[in-house]
Amino acid sequence: MATNMPTEVISIHNDMVLELSDNMTGPELDRLKHLLGDDTLTPADKEKIETVQQLFICLMDKIFISYGNYEKLIPKLKRIKPSLCLIVNRYTKERNTILKLKEDKEEIxxxxxxxxxxxxxxxxxxxxxxxxxxxxxxxxxxxxxxxxxxxxxxxxxxxxxxxxxxxxxxxxxxxxxxxxxxxxxxxxxxxxxxxxxxxxxxxxAKKSKIRKTTTNMTRQSDDPIDRSETEDQSQPAGGKRATVCQTDQGSRMFFNVNTDIDITRQASETDISDTFTRVTRQSERLRKAKLKKKCIQVCLDITAARSASEPSSLHLAEEFKHYLLEGGTIQLTDESQTVLQIVKDSFEITPETTPEDGSPYVNISHSQFTVPVGKTAIIQTYVISSSEVTSIQWFKKEDDEDIPIAFDNKQYFGGSILSPTLIIRKTTISDHGQYLCTATNCNGTGLSNMTVLSLQSGKSRTL
The missing domain is CATH 2.60.40.10 (Immunoglobulins)
Structure with a gap:
């Protein structure tokens, strides 16, 4: 297959395949083909493949692996014979060393x-x-x-x-x-x-009505969230146990206003609550709005999602924050029809519960996302950390394994420290499944709640 990969890297790959072939028996190869599943290898592929070399050529053609990128394959090898993973990791390290030397000499x-x-x-x-x-x-x-x-x-x-x-x-x-x-x-x-x-x-320009910003963040049921499905206690592959973020327990949002108003006027708190409900389109999610004397500080106590169809409290807080940062207003119903002057650098959002060890709090905004096949899926995610986040990693669960997602800049985007959200371009049926995100800082690794990506066939409307 055509590639611009350095010849040294291709040679390392070929040596690795030969060593794997020497250390894998026929029954082990058959089991590996079975573990790869019909989504990766068709029945015709499995029947045709008789050697490890033929398997790797097929997986390369299907872009399941690439030179030096074997992340999807390693968990399968581990289930067959752990020593095979050591071989792959050794050659991958050698490949990375060569590429690093070349990169130091190359122009951008x-x-x-x-x-x-x-x-x-x-x-x-x-x-x-x-x-x-x-x-x-x-x-x-x-x-x-x-x-x-x-x-x-x-x-x-x-x-x-x-x-x-x-x-x-x-x-x-x-x-x-x-x-x-x-x-x-x-x-x-x-x-x-x-x-x-x-x-x-x-x-x-769009001639028909403009799509609401809630598209691509929807569930198909208003049933209460099944905690056993939305909380995951598993350990991401290849690392120490992460701190599992609790299911949404609510969030608090604080911001200051410079406007001189009577903070004892209870109707002002109602006005703020009404604005929050209008902007987020979520009724009865604001437990209480309070006004405190500090400049004047507004405190919003946002309840947790009550069903699988509702966004997390953190998502609502972020949505309302951006509404205010982008010029949205809160107008009171007092005699002067006062518009609050928001101090834009005063926003603070804190989840009701955060990891005790200081690791990042990771929250996926919805417990399920539904998009039509072939469209873009945007799995909105937030990370809150008191210390600098050093890495973000996404996983897809397959056969009780947490498979790392390789961000290839072709189908998978995002997943960065500034933009941890996972974006999947031109979704296929194989993208259906459960997803998790981890974030790491100096204190440890935080694990998100689990979300499900559902794919709709045909032109079904995403609510």
Missing amino acids: VISMDRPVYTTKEGSEASFLTCTVHPVPENIEWRKDKSTQSWQKVLSDNRKYFYGEKTPTLVIRYPNKPMDEGNYQCMAETRGKEVAGDIVHLKVL
Whole structure:
């Protein structure tokens, strides 16, 4: 198969396959084919494959593995014979050493696959496909209407997503006035900064009604959450036990206002509660709004999700925060119709329960996501940590194994420290299943609640 991989890396791969072949019996090969399942190998594939070499060629053709990337295969090998994993890890380490030496000598190359991108207003997401080689230390996107006054596009884990391993810019629900314009990717490594080609995003105005921002975050049932399904006590593959984040127990949100108002007026608390309900479209989720004398501090006590159809309390807090940061207002019903002046750097969101060991709190916004096959799935995720987060990792559960997801900048995007949300482009039936996210800081690793991605066939409407 055609590849631009260095010949040394290909040679290492071939040596690894030969050693695996020498250490794997015929029955073990048959069991491995069985463990790979029909989603990976068709019955015809299994019948045709008689050697380890033939198996690896088939898996490479199906992009199940690639040179040096065997993450999906390792758990299967472990179930057959753990010593096979040691062989793979040894050759992978050798491959990484060679690539690191080459990267130190290489110049940064940023490639865009086209000069003009076109998308429809209100679509699930627009992808400005970008590759950067070697993987940079830092990525930044910037935008401007005329290329005369560039502005940084923040990877905000809400509307814009990109990272060092997945430099493609993903724009959620593109909007013509806001998102149409010129874009440029900037990459930095070892003090060197390189600018990519300037590309243009054209957003076609939507004639029909605009999609609500809750699309792609839906459940098909209003039944109470089954705690046994949404909490997972398992350990992600290949590491020490992570601290499991508890199922949503509620959150608190704080922000300050500079407006001089009577904090004893109870109707003001009701006005704030009504605004929260209107913005989040969730009734009876705000237990209480309080006004405290500190400037004036607003305290919102948000209840936990009551059913599988509701977003987490943390998601509601984030949604309301961004509403206020983006110019939304809270207007009181007093005689002066007072509009509260929000102090924009005063927001604080705290979950009701957090890991006692100081590891990150990881929350997936919904217990189930439903999208049509072929569309983009955006599994919204939040990480709260008192210490700097050093890594994010996603897993998909298969046969009671936690399989690490490799962010390939082709189908899987996001999963970065700034944008931990998982984005799956052009979903297939094989993407259906359970997903988990971990975040690590100096204190340990926090494990999210579990979510299920359901795929709809045909043109079923996502609620």
